[in-house]
Amino acid sequence: MTSAHAPFDVARIRKDFPILEREVRPGVPLVYLDSAATSQKPLAVLDAMRDYNERHNANVHRGIHTLAEEATALYEGAREKVASFIGATDSREVVFTKNSTEAMNLLARVVPLHPGDEVVITEMEHHSNIVPWQLACERSGATLKWIGLTDDGRLDLSNLDQLVSERTKVVAFVHQSNLLGTVNPVATIAAKAHEVGAIVMVDASQSVPHMPVDVATLGADAVAFTGHKMCGPTGIGVLWARLDLLEELPPFLGGGEMIDEVTMAGSTYAAVPHKFEAGTPPIAQAVGLGAAVDYLSDLGMDAVHAHEQQLTSYLLDGLHSVDGLRVIGPPTMESRGGAVSFILDGIHPHDVGQLLDESGVAVRVGHHCARPACLRYGIPATSRASLYLYSDTADVDALIAGLGKVRSFFG
Amino acid sequence: MSAPQLESLYQEIILDHYRKPHHRGLRDPYEAEVHHLNPTCGDEITLRVHLDGETVADVSYEGHGCSISQASASVMTDLVIGKPIGEATAVHEEFLRLMQSKGELEPDEDVLEDAVAFAGVSRYPARIKCALLAWMAWKDATAQAVDQTGGSE
Numbered sequence: 188m189t190s191a192h193a194p195f196d197v198a199r200i201r202k203d204f205p206i207l208e209r210e211v212r213p214g215v216p217l218v219y220l221d222s223a224a225t226s227q228k229p230l231a232v233l234d235a236m237r238d239y240n241e242r243h244n245a246n247v248h249r250g251i252h253t254l255a256e257e258a259t260a261l262y263e264g265a266r267e268k269v270a271s272f273i274g275a276t277d278s279r280e281v282v283f284t285k286n287s288t289e290a291m292n293l294l295a296r297v298v299p300l301h302p303g304d305e306v307v308i309t310e311m312e313h314h315s316n317i318v319p320w321q322l323a324c325e326r327s328g329a330t331l332k333w334i335g336l337t338d339d340g341r342l343d344l345s346n347l348d349q350l351v352s353e354r355t356k357v358v359a360f361v362h363q364s365n366l367l368g369t370v371n372p373v374a375t376i377a378a379k380a381h382e383v384g385a386i387v388m389v390d391a392s393q394s395v396p397h398m399p400v401d402v403a404t405l406g407a408d409a410v411a412f413t414g415h416k417m418c419g420p421t422g423i424g425v426l427w428a429r430l431d432l433l434e435e436l437p438p439f440l441g442g443g444e445m446i447d448e449v450t451m452a453g454s455t456y457a458a459v460p461h462k463f464e465a466g467t468p469p470i471a472q473a474v475g476l477g478a479a480v481d482y483l484s485d486l487g488m489d490a491v492h493a494h495e496q497q498l499t500s501y502l503l504d505g506l507h508s509v510d511g512l513r514v515i516g517p518p519t520m521e522s523r524g525g526a527v528s529f530i531l532d533g534i535h536p537h538d539v540g541q542l543l544d545e546s547g548v549a550v551r552v553g554h555h556c557a558r559p560a561c562l563r564y565g566i567p568a569t570s571r572a573s574l575y576l577y578s579d580t581a582d583v584d585a586l587i588a589g590l591g592k593v594r595s596f597f598g
Numbered sequence: 599m600s601a602p603q604l605e606s607l608y609q610e611i612i613l614d615h616y617r618k619p620h621h622r623g624l625r626d627p628y629e630a631e632v633h634h635l636n637p638t639c640g641d642e643i644t645l646r647v648h649l650d651g652e653t654v655a656d657v658s659y660e661g662h663g664c665s666i667s668q669a670s671a672s673v674m675t676d677l678v679i680g681k682p683i684g685e686a687t688a689v690h691e692e693f694l695r696l697m698q699s700k701g702e703l704e705p706d707e708d709v710l711e712d713a714v715a716f717a718g719v720s721r722y723p724a725r726i727k728c729a730l731l732a733w734m735a736w737k738d739a740t741a742q743a744v745d746q747t748g749g750s751e
Binding site: 537553561596597 | 613638639641662663667668722725728
């Protein structure tokens with residue numbers, strides 16, 4: 188997976204993304220540093236979706252006409268591409284959902300929990316890996332436990348042995364934090380969870396797009412991620428889970444597609460993954476995700492990761508050079524990815540984001556759907572710059588220059 | 599930073615109120631206290647209203663947020679403190695109309711005073727909620743205070 192690819196040429200790659208050529212206002216080119224919120228889409232993805240809709244559009248898994256068979260083959264082909272991209276040995280382990288949020292809700296909805304059971308999550312989770320478990324605990328009478336954070340933006344695993352016990356049924360945590368950029372030690376936590384027989388679910392929304400992720404060796408029993416953060420379209424996400432786990436869990440939503448036989452007395456359910464895919468699925472979106480996975484595979488995820496690591500280091504150096512700026516999250520490159528949150532002394536992130544936009548620089552401001560982590564660090568919000576495979580040093584330079592203008596405007 | 603559009607958002611009046619907010623701090627007495635937040639950006643305000651009969655006798659607040667939300671709270675207290683509830687509500691409605699105007703409305707300076715500086719905010723949909731946070735908190739607290747004091751009308 189290291190040598191078969193062309194050298195990583197960011198200037199050439201940028202040409203695959205037409206949106207990167209636009210101006211946000213006359214004379215002000217876009218500097219897109221918000222890929223952790225959503226990535227831009229290469230032409231290959233846009234073309235694949237257009238071609239699907241222009242030439243092959245039909246519903247899947249029903250009808251025997253030509254288009255229906257083509258659409259089904261494209262949809263199931265996308266599932267196989269995704270499976271192979273994440274190292275799943277069996278494409279039946281890939282369940283298509285609407286997004287990561289739905290993938291995590293699916294699992295939280297179907298995992299059996301009872302009074303006295305415990306679910307362990309962490310304080311750096313996105314709300315989509317908090318609220319579904321809060322709801323599951325409310326429904327079942329189970330208790331939610333939290334792994335805390337250290338001052339430098341990492342999980343505090345010092346009391347993991349107390350937090351994870353024989354009462355623990357699920358341990359759910361983020362692979363790479365969307366707020367802090369921290370990359371968490373999945374294997375360490377998974378090993379502890381598996382000692383007590385708990386299911387390990389990893390929110391990989393910010394890791395699968397940016398680094399090689401191999402579910403066969405990751406240590407998780409289930410992994411959630413989303414298409415639109417990995418060059419794919421919105422409207423499609425993935426829940427990967429071990430086949431035996433998927434087979435033993437009850438269905439999520441009921442409807443067409445997910446049944447085997449329906450009578451007035453009751454129904455039996457389709458085999459996985461269809462058991463978890465009620466109704467007409469996001470077909471064009473799956474095709475788009477398949478094209479995105481092809482695009483990423485052609486670049487090579489090792490190369491994508493190496494590029495982003497190099498640029499993140501450049502970004503951190505740049506940010507550390509700005510007066511009165513504090514990085515929220517790991518300040519060094521150790522176990523961190525390319526989403527970097529920061530605050531500017533005395534200037535609210537909303538104002539930072541507004542003024543940066545004036546220079547065409549798009550960053551995210553707010554609590555990034557990770558309010559517990561913001562509260563942990565005593566801040567209401569941050570500004571966050573996040574990189575992707577098409578980001579370059581000019582993007583970072585524009586951000587740092589823009590931050591200088593922000594300082595002088597409010598100074 | 600001389601883009602004309604941005605200058606129209608960050609008026610000097612707004613920056614002045616942001617740097618030196620009026621009536622800030624929580625004070626007694628009060629009949630109602632509310633806590634409002636803007637869930638998308640994390641702006642928060644805790645606001646108290648003290649009524650004296652039909653008059654808004656005091657509005658005090660504590661909070662954090664962007665320059666627009668903080669300056670708006672400061673300007674709002676200037677506008678409503680000392681006014682009869684009905685008159686203050688009319689100012690609130692005028693401000694609401696300005697915020698919904700997408701930059702098309704010429705603000706009435708006689709009614710809105712310093713709040714005319716927020717006219718430019720109405721062109722930034724993401725920021726309108728910031729400008730309205732304190733006003734919505736005031737409206738909520740005032741309604742509760744009226745209930746509390748027996749709803750004299």
